[in-house]
Amino acid sequence: MHVENLEKLYKMAEKEIYALKDFTYTFTKGKFYAITGHSGSGKSTLIRILGLIDRPSKGNYLFNNQDVTKLNDDELSDIRNKEIGFIFQEFYLESEMKAYENVMLPMLINPEINKDEREQRALQLLELVQLKERANHFPKQLSGGEQQRICLARALANNPNYILADEPTGNLDTANEEIVFNILKKLSTEGKCVIVVSHSKYVLKYADYVLNLKDGKLEQSNELK
Amino acid sequence: MLLKSFYRKRTTKIYLIIFTLIFIALYMVIFGKSYYRKYINESFEGSYITFTLPKDKDFPKLEGVTNLQEVVNLDNYFLLSNSSFNLDNYEILISPFYNDSKMMEAVQERLAKLGIDTSLYNFEFSDEVYTNNFFYANPFTYSILDNQINSNDNTYVGKLYDWIDFEEFISELEGELGTEIDCLIMADAMQYIDIYHGFNIFLYLLLFLFVILSIISIVNVLIDEKKTNFLYRIIGYSSKQKRLIVISKLLSLLVFSLLLGTISSLILKVIFKW
Numbered sequence A: 001m002h003v004e005n006l007e008k009l010y011k012m013a014e015k016e017i018y019a020l021k022d023f024t025y026t027f028t029k030g031k032f033y034a035i036t037g038h039s040g041s042g043k044s045t046l047i048r049i050l051g052l053i054d055r056p057s058k059g060n061y062l063f064n065n066q067d068v069t070k071l072n073d074d075e076l077s078d079i080r081n082k083e084i085g086f087i088f089q090e091f092y093l094e095s096e097m098k099a100y101e102n103v104m105l106p107m108l109i110n111p112e113i114n115k116d117e118r119e120q121r122a123l124q125l126l127e128l129v130q131l132k133e134r135a136n137h138f139p140k141q142l143s144g145g146e147q148q149r150i151c152l153a154r155a156l157a158n159n160p161n162y163i164l165a166d167e168p169t170g171n172l173d174t175a176n177e178e179i180v181f182n183i184l185k186k187l188s189t190e191g192k193c194v195i196v197v198s199h200s201k202y203v204l205k206y207a208d209y210v211l212n213l214k215d216g217k218l219e220q221s222n223e224l225k
Numbered sequence B: 001m002l003l004k005s006f007y008r009k010r011t012t013k014i015y016l017i018i019f020t021l022i023f024i025a026l027y028m029v030i031f032g033k034s035y036y037r038k039y040i041n042e043s044f045e046g047s048y049i050t051f052t053l054p055k056d057k058d059f060p061k062l063e064g065v066t067n068l069q070e071v072v073n074l075d076n077y078f079l080l081s082n083s084s085f086n087l088d089n090y091e092i093l094i095s096p097f098y099n100d101s102k103m104m105e106a107v108q109e110r111l112a113k114l115g116i117d118t119s120l121y122n123f124e125f126s127d128e129v130y131t132n133n134f135f136y137a138n139p140f141t142y143s144i145l146d147n148q149i150n151s152n153d154n155t156y157v158g159k160l161y162d163w164i165d166f167e168e169f170i171s172e173l174e175g176e177l178g179t180e181i182d183c184l185i186m187a188d189a190m191q192y193i194d195i196y197h198g199f200n201i202f203l204y205l206l207l208f209l210f211v212i213l214s215i216i217s218i219v220n221v222l223i224d225e226k227k228t229n230f231l232y233r234i235i236g237y238s239s240k241q242k243r244l245i246v247i248s249k250l251l252s253l254l255v256f257s258l259l260l261g262t263i264s265s266l267i268l269k270v271i272f273k274w
């Protein structure tokens, strides 16, 4: 993931806000990136642009060496489905679907995953987040930490190369936070690119790089030992 | 899986039940209408239309007129048909439908006017006549014939398959034939037509309900879908795929309730032998 001079401008009635300005960086597979910054510094904006949910107002974006600024919405959806897994602070689960069905949801539109493999694969992913025995529960029967782990399993449904998380542990206790960060760390060492927005001091224990945003600009980026 | 989760929603179940009830009610009205249609046409049994056309004019070909069951030229039919009026055998069969002395008198009077010595004939009531043809030995027929003797016109008598809305049909037919048509209607038959049309009020009411409920359920499903819009967006569903899901959910609701409504109506029909 290589971005150059990213800029996001929100135009409102009276004023214009640069949520992101002059952001240039390269994210590589196999690394764990932590993004920090005050509230309103543009972290969510960055995650949404990197995750192809929003388009930048200006700038270049090469995703797997492909210029994604020129792709249409359907093509972007397809990349999101196969290449990117998201986790947000809010869980965004289908309340009428059981845990394993929620995990299967991204697989339904991915022709690369066989119909009869889906359920098996969903159960494996639930095992990875230590929730296999909760496969048949509905979200409202699960705690916040468990729901977030379902989201994590769902993010991995199509075996994406990129995991983007926006304050994934904001609503979790430390025990669940540790489980989530451990899994994310494991994924990065297995070769995935993990980008996590977090206020937690804890995240620095896991991250390879830490990026600090201020007023939409990249103020600092450090490699951690 | 997507549909299964859709039907887990309580609101979906409620819509399904209401739609099914509406379909059942629609079937009931339709069954009721067809029952009354049959009943009305049965009570019109014995009614018919009559009109005259000049003798030198051929009977017009009535294309596209499907409600006319049978039209006969009364003079020809009455006098020349061998099957029941076998003048050579001195035998006259009369429908038992009007099995009374008036009927017998009318036939004899009619024949006397034609110069036939009725004392030579053997008069019998016979089912055969009635089943063979309705027009035979019907008191209406006689009165018409009496009026038409020595006239320059042919008198025609016809029956309709369906007497519902016969007034409209007849005024159309009058236009086609260029002559006035009289209706000879059995007493009592008319009153049921109003009941039949009364069913239409229910029909419109149900259709109105159906439209209202459709709008409510569509709006509700759309609102629900909007809530999960971001969810489907992050896991890579395109707006096209999302729209397809909404449409198939709504369509399945319609098909499913129609199916349930049809099956339960048929079961009710069998149980109550409508």
Ligand SMILES: Nc1ncnc2c1ncn2[C@@H]1O[C@H](COP(=O)(O)OP(=O)(O)O)[C@@H](O)[C@H]1O
Residues within 6 Å of the ligand: A010, A011, A012, A017, A018, A019, A037, A038, A039, A040, A041, A042, A043, A044, A045, A046
């Ligand atoms: N949809 C939007 N419309 C207008 N302004 C927005 C919108 N989203 C974010 N912003 C503004 O952009 C800035 C950065 O927001 P955000 O990326 O959410 O920050 P963070 O996630 O770091 O708290 C904020 O000033 C916010 O008010």
Ligand SMILES: [Mg+2]
Residues within 6 Å of the ligand: A043, A044, A045, A166
């Ligand atoms: Mg944010």
